[in-house]
Amino acid sequence: MTMSWFLRKFAWVILIIFGYGLPVQVGFANALGETGKKKDTSDISALLQRMNDAFAQVAYDGVFSYFSGNELATLRVVHKLVDGAQRERLVHLNGAPREIVRHGDEVLCIVMPGDDLLSLEDSIPAGPFARAFVREFESLSNAYAVEAFGEGRIAGRQALRVAIKPKDRHRYGYRLWLDKETALLLRSELVDHEGNRLEIFQFASIVIGDAVQDDALESEDPQGSMVSHLRLESKTLEDVLAQASSQEPAADSAEMDDGWTTTWLPDGYRMADADVRRKPEHAVTNLIYSDGLAAFSIFIEPMPHRGAATMISQNGATVALNHRVMGGSMYYLVTLVGEIPVATAHQIIESVKRVDRPANQAGQ
């Protein structure tokens, strides 16, 4: 299941490469199983397309490590098509039991009482990032370049390596290791501009193909566990493409919704979506931006009654910080969370402004 979301993300990379000519530097041998032969752009595109296909179609059962910040976690993932539907299961192998299970569009978090994941929102605005990606075709090609860089060996399997390189300092880069036989993602790294690996995902062991058993998809349902239901509005690539053809891109990078805008954004970032969540005490405006790979969220709420501390935190690639801004006659607290460099986050959050609009235009 989760692989399929990853698929969705990188599907846009594929499209960029095919349709918009994302610069690709090719220097590795054997992108598609042929040795010693220099490959062209279409070879890497085909490789990434195979990766996408593998996410959705290949059955796999593996244990992977996930390193983010100072934390190292070990998880098991099982994915298989059953009666034509994707089923996935992600199990946290350390600490308190945690499982994330997907059957079709239904996502369940199976956790113990008191677990933080029980506080997750039960639904997410339908396809915000899909709309964002529509706008980001052009910007993505300007923001990243793709480069193949040889081969490696992960979990006992030969892998082809691909780098997705940012062209400025406002986003991080990715290194991917794709299984040579199936193109399944075996390892990924999220890398900053000094080459530091902020997040690493890597299979330690994996079984691919018919050996994956159906019963491996069944939750262990630990005694006393609780279930949090999450609703995912699934969109196929075709759905997103259809939306893309029906929507005009935004006029400029500083887009606006609900009276709030960012007066500065790094090149390539576009608003993916915006919504307002009504809480008992007040409304929170949520603006979501993405450059097609990286994303950050901005939350705007009235300044708490007793004020709020200015804070920043960072774990791995994810940074969170807040900032106070005057809007009209009152103060608001702006919080930004995203997988972007701290300096960039700081610049963005300082650019958040309230935009006064005529009442009859509000909400349009």
Added chain:
Amino acid sequence: MSEQLKESMSAVFDDEADAFELRRVLDEAAGNDELRAHWHRLALIGDVIRSDHTQLDHGLRDRIFAELKAEGTLEVETAPQLHSIEGGSPEKAPKNWLGRVTGIAVATAAAVLVMVNGGLFTDDSSFSTGPDNFAGAANNNAELVPVMYSQATAADQQRQYGFILRHIQQNAMNSNGMTGFAKMATFQRAPAGAQSLPNSSEEDDLQTGSNTRSNALEADD
């Protein structure tokens, strides 16, 4: 920039500013480049005094030290150490996600944290970010990011925690796939000692003592 404003900022750095003065400095700094530059300089001086900036070029550090000695600034009292909310080692920040937030919470009038990216001293050839090992094409200078912490409460942390979790969920559900769900599946709010945060009053400061720098973020330097 007025002398009064400079004095206010110095008071913030000296941990002598009250909440009103802190807010005033923050407001002014938001739109005043000169004030921000002054802030950077004060932050740098503070870093050098404490010698706790691991990425600071030694040559540059020595030169600043020499200047500070000449000015007598080194007589400034070394800042108190960070105290984590769970009463652990004062120099050891919680490792958990958002533990970093709790670790930097400050209860006194004002405290300052300075995060320095690799490109801070880009005018110093001996401390260069160097070529972008991965991206290659990046030329923008990283910049010093001053961040001020004041009176962080349980409510502050809970608020930020909620937004982080929501962002992670949105990423996982919409685009980030394997790593997104891995991030969600491994998400932890705070160390055990801070689990009572939701029940804390907004007025309950999480720390006592005067803190001027977050060790929690040193690892990111």
